[in-house]
Structure formats: C-alpha cells, structure tokens
Amino acid sequence: MTDTIEARGLTKRYGDRLAVDDLDFTVEPGRVTGFLGPNGAGKSTTMRLVLGLDAPTAGDVTVHGRHYRDLTHPLHTVGALLDARACHPGRTAANHLLALAQTAGIGRRRVDEVLALVGLEKVANRRAGTFSLGMSQRLGIAAALLGDPPVLMFDEPVNGLDPEGIRWIRGLMRDLAAEGRTVLVSSHLMSEMALTAHHLLVIGRGRIIADTGLDEFLREHGTEYVLVRAGELDLLTRVLRRAGARLETDTDALHVHNLTATEIGKLAAGEGIALAELTPVRGSLEDVFMALTDSSVEYGVTA
Known part of the structure; x- marks a missing residue:
C-alpha cells in the first residue's frame, strides 16, 4: 500500500456555499506537492477533509488507503x-x-529530537503563548514530525518565518520528499513554491484548475519569449518579422516570440547587426498563477 493521499469526487457544502467541488487527485510520495489557489479556493477545507475534521458532503478521501x-x-x-x-x-x-507523544506511545527522546530538528531546543521550556508566529510555526512542524510519519501536510507553513526560517523549511520539505515521504504544502508565496514544489495542485472556487509538474505547468501556461536589445533595432525588427517572429516592443528592446535565442542570433549575425542583449525569458510561477486563477478569485480588488 503506497503512502498517498487520494480524493475521488470530494465535495463539501456549507449551507448554500460549495467550498469543494468534485475533486479528484492523488498526492504521490517522493515529491513536494504545492497546493495553490486564491483565498477562498478550498485549500484549507480540503486539508480538513483529509484529516477527518470535516465530513465530506459527497465523495471520499483516504490516506494510506484508509x-x-x-x-x-x-x-x-x-x-x-x-x-x-x-x-x-x-x-x-x-x-x-510530550502530551501529544504520550497519546501515541512516543518517548521523550523523540520530543527532544524534533525540538532540535526545528531549532527550538533552547526555548523548549518557554510557554508557547510567548512565542512569535514564526516560533509557533516551528513548534507546529515539530508536532507534525513527532511520529516520523510517511505523509505530511502543511497549511501555509512559512507564515511568520524570517528569511532564514523560510530557507530552512524549504530545505526540510524537499529533504522529507527525498526520503520518499508524501508532502502536501499550501502557500500563497509563489516565489517559494517555485523553489520548493516538484508538482502542483491548483484549485479555484473549489475545482481543480491544474494537476501537473511544476516545469510542465510553466511550459503549458507560461509566456516564453526572448528579450533582445540592439543598436539597429529597426533593421532587426524587419529581419525578425520576415522570419515569422511575433514581436512586442519595450522602450529600447524587443520581446521576440516564435524564435529561439539561437535563431535570433544567427539572423542578426547574417545582417551584421550587433546584439547588446539576447536573453530567454520565461514567466514566473506568480505570473502564470495570477493569469490562470484570475477568474477564480473570490475576494479581489477592482480598480
């Protein structure tokens, strides 16, 4: 039996509001799955359904087949x-x-191990109510790791963490996945997900928008072009258009679509045009995410 999280037809209503709408997905071991969506998309509700904190209106979700x-x-x-x-x-x-550990037959030694792992051993005897949000996040992560489980779920774990803490948890999640564990993490920080996730599960208004690898997601939905700067920009523009390029102008540069950097360089060299810059550009995860989920934003600002 594999250590997966599996949802089939998972649906949750709260009165008239449809929070989760017929979700089908499998979170696989050995990779970090980024769980993305606008506020109100249904991410936290889905996680609560996985843990049995809420009962589904329809469908089913299991962990480790149960x-x-x-x-x-x-x-x-x-x-x-x-x-x-x-x-x-x-x-x-x-x-x-320790109170959590005793409910599961876990010894004090493991408590000390996870406190050290999350960097809280020096404040182990401080009251949790005095902790900053970042320290509370570390304590919550320690609790999640307490039983050395093969399946891990984190909802917005980088909230309140400083840059060192964010870098630490990024490495921790990837290390856990490299050990063969199943790691599901939600976050609204797209720059972090771009550095952390191997796979993406994107939802909007309770429905799945994308369930694919990070690189595939960016290739399929992102905008790729080559940024070109040259002294003879007008001449280069004519040359590139004859070659079938689609061009966008940006002050002293061109955004060239449909041609690779190598093809552009050869065309420019053939005309004796000196290039000042030739840079392939791919849209960021944040850019792609915002464009893809624009129609799914429940709480937005209108200009």
Whole structure:
C-alpha cells in the first residue's frame, strides 16, 4: 500500500456555499506537492477533509488507503500543521509535544529530537503563548514530525518565518520528499513554491484548475519569449518579422516570440547587426498563477 493521499469526487457544502467541488487527485510520495489557489479556493477545507475534521458532503478521501478516522496509529501515519496557534498557551513547547507523544506511545527522546530538528531546543521550556508566529510555526512542524510519519501536510507553513526560517523549511520539505515521504504544502508565496514544489495542485472556487509538474505547468501556461536589445533595432525588427517572429516592443528592446535565442542570433549575425542583449525569458510561477486563477478569485480588488 503506497503512502498517498487520494480524493475521488470530494465535495463539501456549507449551507448554500460549495467550498469543494468534485475533486479528484492523488498526492504521490517522493515529491513536494504545492497546493495553490486564491483565498477562498478550498485549500484549507480540503486539508480538513483529509484529516477527518470535516465530513465530506459527497465523495471520499483516504490516506494510506484508509480514512483518517480508521488509522490505527494516526500520528505515525500522518503529520499535519493546519494552525500554528493550536497549542495551549500555558504549556511549554516541550510539554506540548510530550502530551501529544504520550497519546501515541512516543518517548521523550523523540520530543527532544524534533525540538532540535526545528531549532527550538533552547526555548523548549518557554510557554508557547510567548512565542512569535514564526516560533509557533516551528513548534507546529515539530508536532507534525513527532511520529516520523510517511505523509505530511502543511497549511501555509512559512507564515511568520524570517528569511532564514523560510530557507530552512524549504530545505526540510524537499529533504522529507527525498526520503520518499508524501508532502502536501499550501502557500500563497509563489516565489517559494517555485523553489520548493516538484508538482502542483491548483484549485479555484473549489475545482481543480491544474494537476501537473511544476516545469510542465510553466511550459503549458507560461509566456516564453526572448528579450533582445540592439543598436539597429529597426533593421532587426524587419529581419525578425520576415522570419515569422511575433514581436512586442519595450522602450529600447524587443520581446521576440516564435524564435529561439539561437535563431535570433544567427539572423542578426547574417545582417551584421550587433546584439547588446539576447536573453530567454520565461514567466514566473506568480505570473502564470495570477493569469490562470484570475477568474477564480473570490475576494479581489477592482480598480
């Protein structure tokens, strides 16, 4: 049995509002799956359904081939961070983890291990209520790792982290996936997902928009062109148009579509045109995400 998260026809209604609409997906082990979508798209609801915190209106979702409620040792199977503040503020970090550990037969040694892993060993005896958001995130991640589970889910784990913390969790998630674990992480920071995720699951208004590898997503939906600067821009423009290029002008440069940088360089050399810049450009994940989900934004600003 593989350590996957599988949803089939997963649907959730809250009264008249359809939060999750007939989702079919599989989150595979060995890679970080970025779970993306605008605010209100249904990401957190989907994660709650996976963990049995909400019951689906229709359809089904399983972890390791079973419903979460039927797992014999849930902390040893699934680790999850949904709310960094879901901790009694009067408990110390160590006591919070120890209380969780004792419910699953996990010893104190493992508590010390995960505190060290997330960088909280020096504040293990501080009350969680005194923690910053970033420290609370680290404590939540420690709780998710407590049972050394093969399946991990993180909802917005970089909120409140400083640059060092963001870099740390990026490496942690990729290391966990490299160990063969299943890692599902939601985030609104597209620049981080571009550096962290191997696969993307994109939803909007509760429906799947894309379920594909990161590189495939950018190739299929992104805009690629070659940025060209040259002294004889007018002459180069005529040469490129004769070759079938689609051009966009940008002050002292051209955005060239339909031709590669190599093809452009050969054409310019054939006409004796000196190039000042020849740079292939691919749209960022943020650009592609915004364009793809524009019609799915529930809470937006109109100009």
